[in-house]
Amino acid sequence: MAEKVLMKGNEAIAEAAIKAGCRHYFGYPITPQTEIAAYMAKRMPKIGGTFLQAESEVAAINMVYGVAGAGFRVMTSSSSPGVSLKQEGISYIAGADLPALIVNVQRGGPGLGGIQPSQSDYFQATKGGGHGDYHLIVLAPASVQEMADLTIKAFDLADQYRVPAMLLADGTMGQMMEPVELPDLPPAEIEKPWAVRGTKGERKHNIINSLYLDPELLEKTNFERFEKYKVIEEKEAMYESFMMEDAEYCVVAFGIAARVSKNAVVAARKKGIKVGLIRPITLWPFPKKVMAEAAEQCKAFLSVELSMGQMIEDIKLHTGCKKPVELCCRTGGMIPAPEQVLGSIEKLAKENQ
Amino acid sequence: MVVFEKPKALTDAPFHYCPGCTHGIIHRLVAEALDELGIEGKTVGVAPVGCAVMAYNYFTCDMVEAAHGRAPAVATGLKRCMPENVIFTYQGDGDLASIGMAETVHAATRNENITIIFVNNAIYGMTGGQMAPTSLPGQVTQTSPYGRDVTTAGYPVKVSEMLSTLDGPEYIERVAVNNVKNVRNAKKAILKAFKNQIEGKGFSLVEVVSSCPTNWGMTPSKALEWIDENMIPYYPLGVYKDRSAKEE
Amino acid sequence: MTTQILIAGFGGQGVLFAGKFIAYKGLLEQKEVSWLPSYGPEMRGGTANCSIILSDDPVGSPIVSNPDVLIAMNLPSLDKYENAAVAGGSIFVDSTLIGRKVERTDVKTFYIPATKMANDAGIPTLANMIMMGKMIKETGIVNFGDITDALKKVVSAKRANLLDLNIKALEAGYNYQD
Numbered sequence: 001m002a003e004k005v006l007m008k009g010n011e012a013i014a015e016a017a018i019k020a021g022c023r024h025y026f027g028y029p030i031t032p033q034t035e036i037a038a039y040m041a042k043r044m045p046k047i048g049g050t051f052l053q054a055e056s057e058v059a060a061i062n063m064v065y066g067v068a069g070a071g072f073r074v075m076t077s078s079s080s081p082g083v084s085l086k087q088e089g090i091s092y093i094a095g096a097d098l099p100a101l102i103v104n105v106q107r108g109g110p111g112l113g114g115i116q117p118s119q120s121d122y123f124q125a126t127k128g129g130g131h132g133d134y135h136l137i138v139l140a141p142a143s144v145q146e147m148a149d150l151t152i153k154a155f156d157l158a159d160q161y162r163v164p165a166m167l168l169a170d171g172t173m174g175q176m177m178e179p180v181e182l183p184d185l186p187p188a189e190i191e192k193p194w195a196v197r198g199t200k201g202e203r204k205h206n207i208i209n210s211l212y213l214d215p216e217l218l219e220k221t222n223f224e225r226f227e228k229y230k231v232i233e234e235k236e237a238m239y240e241s242f243m244m245e246d247a248e249y250c251v252v253a254f255g256i257a258a259r260v261s262k263n264a265v266v267a268a269r270k271k272g273i274k275v276g277l278i279r280p281i282t283l284w285p286f287p288k289k290v291m292a293e294a295a296e297q298c299k300a301f302l303s304v305e306l307s308m309g310q311m312i313e314d315i316k317l318h319t320g321c322k323k324p325v326e327l328c329c330r331t332g333g334m335i336p337a338p339e340q341v342l343g344s345i346e347k348l349a350k351e352n353q
Numbered sequence: 354m355v356v357f358e359k360p361k362a363l364t365d366a367p368f369h370y371c372p373g374c375t376h377g378i379i380h381r382l383v384a385e386a387l388d389e390l391g392i393e394g395k396t397v398g399v400a401p402v403g404c405a406v407m408a409y410n411y412f413t414c415d416m417v418e419a420a421h422g423r424a425p426a427v428a429t430g431l432k433r434c435m436p437e438n439v440i441f442t443y444q445g446d447g448d449l450a451s452i453g454m455a456e457t458v459h460a461a462t463r464n465e466n467i468t469i470i471f472v473n474n475a476i477y478g479m480t481g482g483q484m485a486p487t488s489l490p491g492q493v494t495q496t497s498p499y500g501r502d503v504t505t506a507g508y509p510v511k512v513s514e515m516l517s518t519l520d521g522p523e524y525i526e527r528v529a530v531n532n533v534k535n536v537r538n539a540k541k542a543i544l545k546a547f548k549n550q551i552e553g554k555g556f557s558l559v560e561v562v563s564s565c566p567t568n569w570g571m572t573p574s575k576a577l578e579w580i581d582e583n584m585i586p587y588y589p590l591g592v593y594k595d596r597s598a599k600e601e
Numbered sequence: 602m603t604t605q606i607l608i609a610g611f612g613g614q615g616v617l618f619a620g621k622f623i624a625y626k627g628l629l630e631q632k633e634v635s636w637l638p639s640y641g642p643e644m645r646g647g648t649a650n651c652s653i654i655l656s657d658d659p660v661g662s663p664i665v666s667n668p669d670v671l672i673a674m675n676l677p678s679l680d681k682y683e684n685a686a687v688a689g690g691s692i693f694v695d696s697t698l699i700g701r702k703v704e705r706t707d708v709k710t711f712y713i714p715a716t717k718m719a720n721d722a723g724i725p726t727l728a729n730m731i732m733m734g735k736m737i738k739e740t741g742i743v744n745f746g747d748i749t750d751a752l753k754k755v756v757s758a759k760r761a762n763l764l765d766l767n768i769k770a771l772e773a774g775y776n777y778q779d
Binding site for chain 1: 399
Binding site: 004005006031032115171172175176177178179256259260262263266335337338 | 621624625628633634635636637638640660661662663664666754
């Protein structure tokens with residue numbers, strides 16, 4: 001491990017991607033993630049990589065599709081409105097079973113929205129986003145260190161399962177600086193016999209494609225892809241448990257909302273409320289098992305989100321609606337203060353004794 | 354003596370194209386170019402959305418099927434990560450000049466070292482004959498049933514003329530495949546467009562004026578005459594840009 | 602122990618840079634740290650602020666809404682954040698640019714004519730670091746020793762000539778007496 005340096009979350013993503021062997025970056029400027037592009041523009045030419053400022057988000061994601069088809073590690077990054085534009089390409093990448101990394105440093109929406117942090121693309125990220133039956137592996141960092149670590153993890157998972165991965169961060173995570181240690185990694189090259197790098201006259205041609213005019217064949221392909229998703233759901237769910245051992249109440253939050261919630265949980269504990277925090281690190285696959293266990297253990301749940309309440313639906317689903325689930329939220333670029341979350345925890349405890 | 358052979362770079366899959374459609378000729382010309390230059394093994398082709406959507410089944414080289422209009426972006430990705438490989442796109446007029454206009458213009462202005470085969474038959478074929486960006490003024494299509502009215506639908510896009518105004522691209526030529534002489538010229542242009550890429554010269558686009566007897570509502574031979582009578586006067590054939598030739 | 606610091610002023614006053622310096626100083630002293638800037642168009646000439654947290658424990662929320670230490674580099678910043686400071690906290694005021702006094706009586710207040718001092722010393726862009734020097738002196742949240750090590754992390758190698766000027770500014774603030 002190298003020494004700890006202070007880095008912006010956006011820069012940590014970029015440097016971690018390079019460490020993970022990503023040599024191809026395509027993007028389009030948008031606040032609050034532009035540091036990723038700026039970092040790549042500086043670094044890529046020096047290490048024999050590609051930095052290309054595309055003419056649009058649509059073009060950028062399709063350039064990613066090209067490189068992913070050739071089997072090289074590749075990424076793009078954007079923020080909410082730009083990620084909406086990328087959805088076409090993301091659907092194609094998923095439909096062609098290609099590994100790639102898409103970073104969304106979320107800002108407030110809908111529409112042009114604002115530029116302040118948000119988590120209101122949860123549905124888009126975890127429930128599809130583009131057209132058709134598919135999932136992305138969605139990772140939600142809650143520190144600059146995780147911005148780096150989960151970037152590397154995302155590339156690994158994407159390669160392993162041939163599923164596009166999304167890093168779902170927010171403006172705070174992108175802009176803040178914290179100490180970060182970047183690992184020195186051996187190049188993670190795995191065999192990609194499906195890639196299009198020319199037949200060299202040695203094999204039948206490979207085709208990167210998501211078109212199946214025969215519905216039976218398309219159904220079969222989708223069934224097979226969902227078998228793979230089952231394995232991912234079984235094996236790859238990640239979460240952090242905080243003060244959950246004896247918790248009677250459970251706060252669920254990811255990313256910046258989890259950081260704020262931690263303060264509130266500590267404050268509530270000081271007031272004698274037995275509350276803990278579950279922080280999903282993978283949003284898809286959602287950490288279902290721990291949620292089901294918590295439904296047995298706890299009296300009530302509080303979803304803390306920077307949206308009008310999106311993850312709360314998954315909490316209700318995976319706790320089987322056995323216990324009340326309340327929402328504590330801000331939206332439009334606002335962030336709940338620890339005091340607001342504390343107030344919601346106190347109310348939750350009072351109403352569910 | 355062998356007078357004619359199917360190019361090796363074409364698979365045995367039977368074409369799905371309508372009788373009299375010129376896509377078959379253009380596929381053959383591309384495959385012959387790959388054969389003659391000996392590059393089939395290092396070529397990756399990008400198929401469009403449109404009639405040529407299943408081109409990936411017809412070429413023996415590695416192929417990628419792109420989203421509608423995005424082939425130049427996909428090709429850019431492929432070329433940037435594999436500069437030694439040969440990357441081409443094969444696109445129709447709706448794909449290249451309507452939904453994919455931005456990708457086309459920007460790949461050209463970056464002088465992306467790729468080869469684009471642009472088939473202009475002035476109509477959306479696959480979806481059943483709607484007005485294309487290149488449909489002629491007055492041309493009757495499913496979505497211009499009274500003829501293309503330029504006051505509401507605007508004028509056709511002259512892709513070769515437009516792209517040749519850019520500083521970026523290396524080579525732009527418009528050819529046709531409606532008679533033997535034109536087919537021979539088209540072959541030369543396509544070969545040159547691939548050679549340019551191998552020599553690192555940059556963005557090379559060959560616009561092929563083509564026919565669509567089915568959606569034009571004509572016999573194949575009448576459609577070829579219609580190219581001479583209507584298409585070529587609006588879309589004059591010739592070299593629109595050839596930077597290296599100028600320099601030499 | 603956790604200290605929450607808010608530095609606020611105009612864009613161009615070096616608010617983010619000053620915060621970065623304090624964060625790095627904390628990191629070099631093995632503390633847990635976070636630095637969060639305001640971002641967006643207001644960075645270009647409007648108001649800018651940044652939140653810095655130094656702690657012995659992992660940092661929870663990086664957002665400082667109730668600072669233990671407020672550094673106000675202009676009047677709008679003092680107007681906006683004076684009431685947000687925690688009781689018993691400290692407010693540092695650039696008295697060249699802020700004509701009024703702090704109204705609260707439950708906080709420690711320090712008035713430093715930092716902009717004037719910087720101009721007089723021929724380092725007009727370094728009022729921010731004069732404020733930092735004074736803040737370190739009065740709060741002791743980081744040591745004044747080894748400031749060069751932290752500065753080297755935030756002053757780019759290309760502008761190494763600025764290193765001495767920054768030290769000069771920090772010392773001027775550190776040694777300033779009301």
